[in-house]
Amino acid sequence: MLIEYLFEEYPQWDGSSEEHAVDKLQELYKASKKRFDEVPIFKEKAQQAVVLLQGGDERYRKAWQQICSVSRKEFDQVYKRLKVSLEEKGESFYNPYIPAVIQELDSKGLVAESEGAKVIHLEGQNIPLIVVKKDGGFNYASTDLAALWYRLNVEKAEWIVYVTDVGQSLHFEMFFTAARRVGWLPKGTRELPRTTHVGFGLVLGLDGKRFRTRSTEVVRLVDLLDEAKSRSKQGLIDRGRDDEWEADELEQAAEALGYGAVKYADLKNNRTTNYTFNFDQMLDVRGNTAVYLLYAHARICSIIRKSEKDIEELKRIGNVNLVHENERVLGLHLIRFPEIIEDALTDLLPSILCEYLYNLSEVFTKFYSTCKVVGSEEETSRLLLCEATAVIMRKCFSLLGITPLYRL
Numbered sequence: 001m002l003i004e005y006l007f008e009e010y011p012q013w014d015g016s017s018e019e020h021a022v023d024k025l026q027e028l029y030k031a032s033k034k035r036f037d038e039v040p041i042f043k044e045k046a047q048q049a050v051v052l053l054q055g056g057d058e059r060y061r062k063a064w065q066q067i068c069s070v071s072r073k074e075f076d077q078v079y080k081r082l083k084v085s086l087e088e089k090g091e092s093f094y095n096p097y098i099p100a101v102i103q104e105l106d107s108k109g110l111v112a113e114s115e116g117a118k119v120i121h122l123e124g125q126n127i128p129l130i131v132v133k134k135d136g137g138f139n140y141a142s143t144d145l146a147a148l149w150y151r152l153n154v155e156k157a158e159w160i161v162y163v164t165d166v167g168q169s170l171h172f173e174m175f176f177t178a179a180r181r182v183g184w185l186p187k188g189t190r191e192l193p194r195t196t197h198v199g200f201g202l203v204l205g206l207d208g209k210r211f212r213t214r215s216t217e218v219v220r221l222v223d224l225l226d227e228a229k230s231r232s233k234q235g236l237i238d239r240g241r242d243d244e245w246e247a248d249e250l251e252q253a254a255e256a257l258g259y260g261a262v263k264y265a266d267l268k269n270n271r272t273t274n275y276t277f278n279f280d281q282m283l284d285v286r287g288n289t290a291v292y293l294l295y296a297h298a299r300i301c302s303i304i305r306k307s308e309k310d311i312e313e314l315k316r317i318g319n320v321n322l323v324h325e326n327e328r329v330l331g332l333h334l335i336r337f338p339e340i341i342e343d344a345l346t347d348l349l350p351s352i353l354c355e356y357l358y359n360l361s362e363v364f365t366k367f368y369s370t371c372k373v374v375g376s377e378e379e380t381s382r383l384l385l386c387e388a389t390a391v392i393m394r395k396c397f398s399l400l401g402i403t404p405l406y407r408l
Contacts, residue, residue, distance in 0.1 A: 001032050001033065001036050001046040001049070001050075002025070002028060002029055002032045002067065003049055003053070003060055003063045003064060003067070004032070004042070004045050004046045004049040005028065005031065005032030005035060005042075005046075006028065006032075006063060007063070008042070025067065025070060025071060032046075047135060047137070048135065050137050051135055051136055051137040054095055054137055054138055064092075068090070072088075074222075077222070078221055078222055078225070081222075081225055081255075081259065082225075082259065082263070082401065083401060083403070084401070089147075091143045091147075094143055094146040094147045094150055095138070095143070095146075097146040097149060097150055098138050098142050098143065098145075098146045101142070101145050101146045101149050102118065102131055102132060102142065102145075104149075104182065105120065105131065105145070105178070105182055106118075108182055108183075110178065110181060110182060111131065112128075114128060115134060116134030117130050117132060117133055117134040118130070118131050118132035119131065120178050120181075122174055122177050122178065122181075125174055125177075129141050129174045129175065129178055131145065140171065141171070141174075141175055141178075144175050145175065145178065145179065148160065148175075148179055148184065148195070149184065152184055152193055157193060158192045158193050158194070159192065159193065159194050159195075159196070160193070160194070160195045160196070161195075161196050161198055161348065162195065162196070162197045162198065163198045163200070164197070164198075164199065164200075165199060165200055165201070165202070166199035166200065166201060166272060167199075168197070168199070169197060169199050172195075172197035173197075176195050176197075179195070196348060198271065198348050199271070199272055200271040200272065201269075201271070201272055201273045201274040201275065202274045203266075203274070203275065203276075203277050204274050204275065204276045204277065205276070205277060206276060206277075206278060208276070211277050224262055224277075225258065225259055225262060227258075227279065228257075228258030228259065228261055228262050228279065228282075228283065229254050229255055229257075229258035229259065230254075230258070231258065231279060231283055232253075232254045232255075232257035232258040232261070232283060232291070233250065233251070233254035233258075235257075235283070235285075236250060236253060236254060236257075236408075237250075241253070241408075253405055253408065255403070256294065256402070256403040256404075256405050257283070257290070257291055257294060257405070258283075259402075259403070260290035260291075260294060260397075260402040260403060261282045261283050261289060261290045261291055262282065263290065263400060263401055263402060264282070264289065264290035264293070264354065264400065264402060265277070265281075265282040265289070265290070267350040267351065267353075267354055267400055268288060268350075268351055268354035268355070268358075269351055270349065270351050271348075271349060271350070271351065288354075288358045290402055292358075292361070293357060293358065293361055293393070293397075293402075294402070294404065294405045294408065295405075295408050296361040296364065296365070296393070297390060297393045297394070297397070297404055297405065297406075298405050298406060298407050298408040299408075300364065300386050300389055300390045300393070301390060301406045301407065302407060303368075303373055303374065303383075303386055304383060304386055304387060304390070306374055307373070307374045307379065307383055309379075309380075309383060311383065311384075311387050314380055314383055314384055314387075315384065315387065318380040318381065318383075318384055319380075319381065319384075320381050320384050320385060320388075321378065321381045322381075322385075323378065324367075324370065324371050326363075326366050326367040326370050326371055327367060327371060327381075327382070327385060329363055329366070329367070330363050330364060330367045330385060330389065331385065333359065333360055333363045334360070334388055334389065334392055336356070337356070337392050337395070340352060340353060340356040341353070341399075350399075350400065353396055353399060353400065354400065356396070357393065357396040357397075357400075360389065360392065360393065360396075361393070364386075364389050367385070373386060
């Protein structure tokens with residue numbers, strides 16, 4: 001659709017350069033979608049363009065590669081800020097495998113003709129799974145089946161997790177059922193190799209509707225990160241940190257707080273439910289926020305620094321004695337960490353880890369308010385308990401993709 005629109009609007013463009021504002025993909029996509037919905041001839045040409053692209057047409061493929069290049073530059077900038085690394089294999093990578101996969105499905109009697117398309121009828125479903133469209137083009141199902149075949153047979157994957165919104169649940173249910181019928185997957189959903197669809201809910205605005213800008217545009221993640229960092233930096237300046245810290249330390253702290261706040265606000269909620277995006281709440285220094293947790297971690301590090309003790313030496317020669325009730329409560333909470341990791345992994349719910357982390361911070365606060373650490377008779381034991389808490393918090397931060405701060 002987008003490629004066909006570009007060829008119509010810029011007839012001289014051959015897809016080999018970034019001329020004609022090709023980098024403004026969002027605006028161009030909106031315009032092409034409008035034409036697709038309103039002009040039947042363009043819709044037909046756009047659908048045929050998909051078939052040509054999937055068939056390897058050089059002109060369309062060159063244009064597609066240029067669009068991918070422009071998109072990838074933007075994505076890479078965001079991934080870098082979020083400290084995310086990916087091994088990319090786009091849908092097109094699996095195109096060469098689709099015909100053989102469809103043939104295998106057909107040879108096992110799973111494929112039927114329906115109104116010119118090739119489909120798989122599945123028990124309990126009112127609609128079939130389309131694997132080849134009536135115009136001969138492929139769709140998400142055909143690509144997903146080819147990708148699954150590749151991952152199972154070439155990459156030898158044992159557990160494949162698909163992360164999309166919950167609105168695609170039916171597609172994955174049908175796709176997984178087809179894979180079981182052809183014999184690629186075992187009948188038991190917990191047996192290996194296995195596939196799991198991790199569905200997530202919508203992000204809502206303060207008005208309770210899908211999160212958008214005032215002009216009803218989709219909100220860009222990069223803009224949210226910029227705003228979160230800006231607000232975090234201003235909060236640090238309001239606390240006088242710009243007078244105490246070097247400029248680069250201020251920037252790093254603002255990034256850790258801002259980016260961490262956005263990540264944590266998303267991960268702390270049960271992934272299947274909708275949640276409301278609210279900057280004021282996610283950047284609050286109180287409550288279940290990344291900002292609160294990062295401050296809590298920095299406070300623990302400050303306690304250890306103020307003791308002026310070599311914590312590594314204490315770990316070598318010291319012992320932990322859980323005498324006070326709140327010491328025992330904290331110790332018991334700490335040793336639950338492996339169990340929590342197992343639960344979060346089993347159910348694929350990062351929110352379980354977030355809840356544990358927040359509760360750990362609360363339990364530590366109660367311990368520290370009732371048990372003197374520095375200068376007490378139990379100083380060594382309690383410093384080791386502080387260190388154990390900080391270590392577990394950092395492990396949680398690492399798993400959640402949040403950068404810890406050691407002073408604030």
